[in-house]
Amino acid sequence: MRTTTARTFNAMEAPVRELASEARLNLRHLPDYMDSIADRLQSFEAETSTDGQRIDFRFTFGDASFDMERLVMRANATDRDGLARVKDLLATAVEVYAKAENPEIVWTGDLSGETSLAQFREMTVTEVRHLTPHMRRVRLAGANLHRFAKFGGMHIRMLFPTKHVPDPLWPVLGANGLPVWPADDRKPVARVYTIRALDVAKGIIDVDFLVHPGESVGAAWAMQAAPGMKIGIMGPVGRPVRQAEWYVMGADETGLPALARMLETLPAQTRGLAFVEIADQREKQQIDNATGIELHWLTRNGVPAGGDRLLAETVRSVTWPRGASTFGWFAAEAAAAKVVREHWRSTLGLGRDETLAAAYWRRGAAGLMAG
Numbered sequence: 308m309r310t311t312t313a314r315t316f317n318a319m320e321a322p323v324r325e326l327a328s329e330a331r332l333n334l335r336h337l338p339d340y341m342d343s344i345a346d347r348l349q350s351f352e353a354e355t356s357t358d359g360q361r362i363d364f365r366f367t368f369g370d371a372s373f374d375m376e377r378l379v380m381r382a383n384a385t386d387r388d389g390l391a392r393v394k395d396l397l398a399t400a401v402e403v404y405a406k407a408e409n410p411e412i413v414w415t416g417d418l419s420g421e422t423s424l425a426q427f428r429e430m431t432v433t434e435v436r437h438l439t440p441h442m443r444r445v446r447l448a449g450a451n452l453h454r455f456a457k458f459g460g461m462h463i464r465m466l467f468p469t470k471h472v473p474d475p476l477w478p479v480l481g482a483n484g485l486p487v488w489p490a491d492d493r494k495p496v497a498r499v500y501t502i503r504a505l506d507v508a509k510g511i512i513d514v515d516f517l518v519h520p521g522e523s524v525g526a527a528w529a530m531q532a533a534p535g536m537k538i539g540i541m542g543p544v545g546r547p548v549r550q551a552e553w554y555v556m557g558a559d560e561t562g563l564p565a566l567a568r569m570l571e572t573l574p575a576q577t578r579g580l581a582f583v584e585i586a587d588q589r590e591k592q593q594i595d596n597a598t599g600i601e602l603h604w605l606t607r608n609g610v611p612a613g614g615d616r617l618l619a620e621t622v623r624s625v626t627w628p629r630g631a632s633t634f635g636w637f638a639a640e641a642a643a644a645k646v647v648r649e650h651w652r653s654t655l656g657l658g659r660d661e662t663l664a665a666a667y668w669r670r671g672a673a674g675l676m677a678g
């Protein structure tokens with residue numbers, strides 16, 4: 308078990324977590340998966356410690372532990388949202404890394420009979436407008452949106468009706484702590500989008516949709532979205548972006564909503580460089596940049612989206628300062644994200660906790676989901 312990258316904590320400092328749940332893990336090779344499971348959990352800002360055969364993870368919203376002797380995982384939290392979140396993170400990590408053993412997870416303890424999915428909300432469209440010729444802002448209203456401001460994730464999985472499933476059923480919570488989906492003839496189609504703006508008190512979320520060419524679900528829905536229409540959202544999803552004194556950022560139009568939200572919400576003293584690739588000057592948006600990060604717009608000028616190397620090359624050419632705490636953030640087409648990720652991780656030798664270069668879409672592939 309590797310814990311070198313983990314921050315450790317003192318169990319005496321831990322707050323009392325009243326809600327508790329546990330699940331048995333009938334996995335013969337659990338130790339083989341633990342490094343990957345721990346790595347994934349740590350990327351959600353978990354502090355880690357090991358005590359004999361027990362590995363503990365402490366998140367801001369709850370605690371988790373793996374008892375390697377009894378083959379049991381536990382989740383604790385002070386509230387329902389926190390417990391649901393810890394259970395979801397643990398069950399997802401086990402499902403992903405122990406896939407070969409087809410794990411069967413059944414949680415017992417608090418909220419084990421619960422069937423409503425903590426991360427799901429049905430939302431209603433209240434307003435739609437064009438920000439630029441190809442960017443459409445959709446305002447959604449819904450109840451009890453507090454959790455979308457928690458956990459550090461900026462994104463949501465949006466559940467769309469389609470022409471084949473015009474009236475979808477929404478998912479419910481399974482005994483394993485993960486969503487259970489309806490049969491295919493009632494199943495909505497999911498795509499990932501960013502919460503561009505959130506007003507919990509007013510119960511409002513804004514999502515900016517790029518209207519891109521080709522047969523699509525998300526972009527097609529946004530084009531005909533109108534007040535009164537219903538849509539499902541799940542989240543928040545995504546890892547928190549580490550706080551730093553200096554950032555280098557890069558995004559195409561799909562990463563622009565997240566980049567813009569960061570420029571509007573990071574502390575005023577933050578410094579760095581941000582590059583945004585857009586089709587042409589007409590796609591430039593007004594962003595209320597509250598930071599000292601310099602924003603530069605790069606235009607494709609006729610080159611199709613995903614076919615231009617300028618964004619990746621520009622981000623790659625940036626010299627990182629020494630001394631300051633730094634972070635690299637990049638969100639664009641898969642090939643560009645790969646170029647930047649390889650440069651940051653392999654050439655510059657930067658760690659996973661200092662960089663995030665994500666594929667937000669892939670040329671020619673529908674429905675790419677972030678990990």
Ligand SMILES: Cc1cc2nc3c(=O)[nH]c(=O)nc-3n(C[C@H](O)[C@H](O)[C@H](O)COP(=O)(O)OP(=O)(O)OC[C@H]3O[C@@H](n4cnc5c(N)ncnc54)[C@H](O)[C@@H]3O)c2cc1C
Pocket residue numbers: 462498499500501502514515516517518519520521522523524525526527545560561562564565612666667668669670671672673674675676677
């Ligand atoms: C974490 C995350 C956050 C995201 N946030 C946003 C957001 O806030 N706003 C936003 O608009 N997108 C965002 N995206 C990107 C969005 O999820 C993808 O573009 C997705 O493919 C759109 O779904 P669709 O149904 O419109 O197209 P799909 O059905 O997935 O794809 C249909 C076709 O369109 C192509 N295509 C997809 N995206 C583009 C594009 N950008 N340009 C040209 N062709 C494209 C595909 O290659 C495919 O050939 C985000 C993605 C991730 C992973």
